[in-house]
Amino acid sequence: MKENLKFYGHDTVALAKRYGTPLYVFSANCFHASVEAIRRAFQKTKLDVTIHYAGKAFLTKAMCKLVAQEGLHLDVASGGELFTALQAGFPAEDICFHGSNKSNEELQMALDHRIGLIVIDSFDEIDRLTNLTTPEDRVDILVRIAPGIEAHTHELIQTGKVDSKFGVPASMVPQLMETLQELPRFQLKGLHCHIGSQITETEGFIKAAEKMLEIYAWIQKNYGQSFDYLNLGGGFGIPYLPQDPCIDLNALFTDLGEKVRDLCTEYDLKIPQLMFEPGRYLAATAGVTLYTVGTIKEIPGQKTYVSVDGGMMDNPRPALYGAAYHAEICNGKDEDKPVTVRISGKACETDTLIDQILLNDPQVGDILMVHATGAYNYAMASNYNRLPKPAVVLLMDDQSDIISRRETYEDIVRLDEIPSWLED
Ligand SMILES: Cc1ncc(COP(=O)(O)O)c(C=O)c1O
Structure with missing residues (x-):
């Protein structure tokens, strides 16, 4: 037998x-090995990188503990995920809050617990957050941009196209900046994009970085503002079948690091800290x-x-x-x-x-x-x-x-x- x-x-x-x-059944040993693998790959960028585990992939209170133990930050995309993290005692300052239609209640929870970053997804959300705060408040934000990149993946999990419910279209960045100029309570720390999920080719990520740095350069030129962070989302694909391809993270991050460093030199930008939000790749x-x-x-x-x-x-x-x-x-x-x-x-x-x-x-x-x-x-x-x-x-x-x-x-x-x- x-x-x-x-x-x-x-x-x-x-x-x-x-x-x-x-x-x-979930293996903490396998999760740890994937975290180590992605950490090693990120080192190829030769840049400062923070990893935010995307809790939407799989989250329970024990999972939050595991994520904290690995020294990762956490991306949450709803009040329920945020509540789970807070209940597990996950450090609020290491939480980044996403969502294309956050409610007042969800935003209030994020404000009450002083979470690290709120990723604004729309002009309506700026209005909602303005109503929930006073001019004396200071809230660290990123804004999600739809960079207009079509990732090579299933249509339903492409999220960086112009025609998308996610983020502010790149063409509306001038309007966004005008709006935020009037609202100094929002400390714009950087921009975010996420082009899709289960992506096994590297090209889309490089194009997204190019587009985002072009926007950074435009903002610096027109508003004199530089950014601390550039968040390029998650989306790294994994092999589901034995014959499936796996994204070459070492190649991706070598190229991406070089691209970011070159473009920052070309545009005379401060090199931002890179943030990534892998969910599937880790879980x-x-x-x-x-x-x-x-x-x-x-x-x-x-x-x-x-x-x-x-x-x-x-x-x-x-x-x-x-x-x-x-x-x-x-x-x-x-x-x-x-x-x-x-x-x-x-x-x-x-x-x-x-x-x-x-x-x-x-x-x-x-x-x-x-x-x-x-x-x-x-x-x-x-x-x-x-x-x-x-x-x-x-x-x-x-x-x-x-x-x-x-x-x-x-x-x-x-x-x-x-x-x-x-x-x-
Ligand atoms: C904003 C954002 N970040 C990260 C992720 C995680 O994607 P993945 O699990 O493919 O890495 C998603 C997935 O939808 C997302 O929308």
């Missing part, structure tokens, strides 16, 4: 047995999802459906963007009997998790591991079909701990109310 599949030294079948399935491969195979249907002349006990509720990315994943059967088997199958979820939708994959002799009751689910899976999970969300287990060396409990049916009805006129 072959051994069961291991994930960072842990027997995956034993994890499934101990914590139940579906189960998100995705640190996570896997374990499922139990429930039903196997061999449709004569068609295909074999292997149905698992999760689906689009715990991983909506295949349904949203046609995202591809790799999976393996975890149970050690005596022989290799590869079969081509489709992996389906249990939702009342055609929730295909993996369209076509070779699995080794899948049987009812087997444990299946889907790779690279650490980013945008738990974070995007829903209760569709009123299904409870899976637990999340954190692995650290040979230790495993629950960091988010499995929801129960009680949790599912916890917020429900029945109006008196419907009571028996």
